[in-house]
Amino acid sequence: MNWLKQNYNLKLISLLAIVVYGAAFALSIYINQTEDKLLIHDVSRLFPDRVYEIVEGEEEAALVEAVKAAKENNLKISIGGARHSQGGHAFYQDSVFLDMSNYNKILKLDEKEKTIKVQSGVTWEQIQDYINPHGLAIKVMQSSNVFTVGGSLSSNVHGRDPQYGPLIETVKSFRLLKADGNVINVSRNENEELFELVIGGYGLFGVILDVTLELTDNEIYVSQTEKINYKDYPEYIIKQIANNDDVGLHFARLAATPDDLLNDMYMTTYRTIDKGDDRYPTNEDDYEELVELNEEQNVLRDKFFFGLSRKYDWAKNLVWDLQQKLYAEKEEGEVVSRNNAMRPPIEFLEYDSDKDTDILQEYFIPVDHFEEFVDGLRKIVKEDDLNLMNVTVRYTPKHNEGYLTYAKEDTLALVLLFNHELSDEGIAHMKLSTQKIVNQALELNGRYYLTYQLFPSQDQIRKAYPKIESFFKRKLEYDPNERFMNNFYERYAK
Amino acid sequence: MLKWIVISQSLLLFGTGLVFPFYIIFLSEVGGNFSEFGIAYGIFTISSALVHHWVGRRSDKVGRKSFLLINTWGSALIYLTFPIITSIGQVYIIQVLLGILGAMQKTSEKAIVADFTDGESRGKKIGSYHFWVSLFSGFAVIVGGFLIDLLTVDIIFYFGSIILFVSGWFILFINESRDVN
Secondary structure, three states: OHHHHHHHHHHHHHHHHHHHHHHHHHHHHHHHHHHHHHEEOOOOOOOOEEOOEEEOOOOHHHHHHHHHHHHHOOOOEEEEOOOOOOOOOOOOOOOEEEEHHHOOOEEEEEOOOOEEEEEOOOEHHHHHHHHHHHOEEEOOOOOOOOOEHHHHHHOOOOOOOOOOOOHHHHEEEEEEEOOOOOEEEEEOOOOHHHHHHHOOOOOOOOEEEEEEEEEEEOOEEEEEEEEOOHHHHHHHHHHHHOOOOOEEEEEEEEOOOOOOOOOOEEEEEEEEOOOOOOOOOOOHHHHHHHHOOOOOOOHHHHHHHHHHHHHOHHHHHHHHHHHHHHHHHHHHOOEEEHHHHOOOOOHHHOOOOOOEEEEEEEEEEEHHHHHHHHHHHHHHHHHOOOEEEEEEEEEEOOOOOOOOOOOOOOEEEEEEEEEEEOOHHHHHHHHHHHHHHHHHHHHOOOEEOOOOOOOOOHHHHHHHOOOHHHHHHHHHHHOOOOOEOOHHHHHHHO | OOHHHHHHHHHHHHHHHHHHHHHHHHHHHHHOOHHHHHHHHHHHHHHHHHHHHHHHHHHHHHOOHHHHHHHHHHHHHHHOOHHHOOOHHHHHHHHHHHHHHHHHHHHHHHHHHHHHOOHHHHHHHHHHHHHHHHHHHHHHHHHHHHHHHHOOHHHHHHHHHHHHHHHHHHHHHOOOHHHHO
């Protein structure tokens, strides 16, 4: 009898425990999955903001509706794509956040004209997948293909093809959803002022709906990696790379290792080869294999090594040496299609520690002042004990279009990847060091890229971009209620 | 019959070992600075101290088993809140609860091990008991580190919670009456 009673109690307790625990478990998972959806941040996870509402517009009508509703309810609007800008350009506290990543249809490919019309949430990867079978390639995009077209336009990015300046050069036209809810065409002939304001305008003038971009041929390249003294690099660029028709893509790397900090330099050049060349694929099968798009490989391996070099100096040296060995092996030259050369790995860079973060910065330095800048940068990195992890250099020829253009003359663009602590002290330290680097760039007539952190001072942004004041004025003319809002505008326009 | 105690407590220590060292890192991040971290940890120990007396007395009357069970399943539930914590205030509350549960476990564990052992071979048995329990805890810490590196911190909280929940069932098998006889 007693045993039976005990058995009954045991069953009751068991049942109760399972029910209560199961419910608590499900609740925890549910809250964990949903709670922070309104907390919007960029890839660096610095300075997140809670937005009022997220609108994922798949249809144009939904986006128009969202803008009109925001106007009626007097709410601000922020617009985000892949969210790789790192200064809160893509979001704003308590705003209606338009997540454009689902507005991603490819609308029309014109093979004859070599143009493509896409919705602004389309990523470069989607475009590559779509146009590769047609033997076409993108003219200008970032070094990686994960970004959306709309976001890239808004920050007027540049790429690795030394024939082209910023992205604006390859944009034919786009449609813009304005603050009043109306949609207009924008091109070099129609609403032409907005053409230069919106591209590189960080979403402050409206929502970019669809974009027509110029394309080029998916050429076959042979790559070559060589070592060079960084002091000789400017001369090499002018003589061998700039205005040289057979150069398809070009970039260089400066060592971020403690041993050779900003001293060792390797550069990779992709040169076009034609059908006559003996390295050009001889039959259809070889050609098909060559142009087939590559997927990123060895993500975990690269992530591991990159993780090590984030933490340890010895690993930085090791990885750099390994990289150079790999490049040296390829010295003979790898034959690769333009599309494949324009989708280098990036996934291994994804990093989500709660304690520290990887941030990017970019500086545009007039070609002649490259050496001075590198020397100054080296001094700052050493003195301030910055964890510099990677430095790439690309050539950006002069291009005058764009209200806030950074390429007023031929420049070398240095992209710096830093790792720093997420603590208040860590951020303050990085801010101070950034201002020093910006000063260094300004002294040499260079500029910093606006797409990254809001660390530079009011004074510095005005020196780097003298037209910023009138840019903000134009913003108020087109959007008097400041409907389109982001942290970048708030920091510098007020 | 130390068997079920060893199994349940080893599993318990595996679950807590999985979570606890990393929970402390997690805490220092939510807290932001060392003083808040210190307060959080102090609260845990002090709240523990305040209930040790009571737990000891009560367990003499109603048995140790229920306290071990409350600690195990209670902790399993609390671990579920770790992934959704957002402020230091919530951490303080959790530390109080964990402190109380910890006191239930510590006092009852010592008492029940004492109940199940006697005279001459007591030291030997307690040594063996701690061998198993520490071994599991050690492995758990190593496994926990790998799990976080490969997955996310949230995963170990959920994983640890499930292990704790399971270890509770083994406590149910402990038969205290045998000792009373």
